[in-house]
Amino acid sequence: MGTGDNTTDTQEEIMRATYRALCEHGFANLTMQDIADESGKSRTLLHYHYDTKNDLLEAYLDRMIGWIGDRLATSETEHPVDRLAEFIDFFVIHPEDESQSLALAILELRLQAIHNETFREKLTAHYEGNVDTVAEIIADGIEAGVFRPVDPAATGEGIYTALIGARTYQITLKAGPATERMTRFLWQTAQHFLFTDAGNARLETDAYPAERFSSF
Secondary structure, eight states: OOOHHHHHHHHHHHHHHHHHHHHHHTTTTOOHHHHHHHHTSOHHHHHHHOSSHHHHHHHHHHHHTTHHHHHHHTSOOOSHHHHHHHHHHHTOOOTTOHHHHHHHHHHHHHHHTTTOHHHHHHHHHHHHHHHHHHHHHHHHHHHHTSBOSOOHHHHHHHHHHHHHHHHHHHHHHOOSSHHHHHHHHHHHHHHHHTBOHHHHHHTTSTTSOGGGOTTO
């Protein structure tokens, strides 16, 4: 048996392979052999770490929980207006982009959660974690005086739910760039109803990284 570090490395490779396999095959057609092929390891090794496909996917969901917040936390973006733009822009799916395949696979996992309590609990934690991420951005913006004194949790839930709805619309009904349309709508709505004068003034400064958010 390998060392703890080797086991951790192997599990990390399996998780990356699971991501790639989900993107390519989706949940319904995904097999342990698909993941083994992506990882370059044997199916026997996968079963050494995870008894079933569901066990492996539960581990993948554990890894996914909070990953958007973690990714944004490593960003060097500091101003609340810029951070909100970064969060909203993160959910844009461009045609033929790999994220479209992954978004469809995650949607399939959500459908499984209707009858799978473990999936449901993990995906609920993922959802709530992402709402918390945007709610924290809004709370920081209120404290900084660039956002109006709204309810951060309710506003964050509205923003995130709208983004997820647009992603579902785009990937299931081939609704063109629905996520780009939604980001533009949310951004315009934020300028009218969420931003203070100081928040809108930020958009006119050279410090605002407008070139990073072309979807707006």
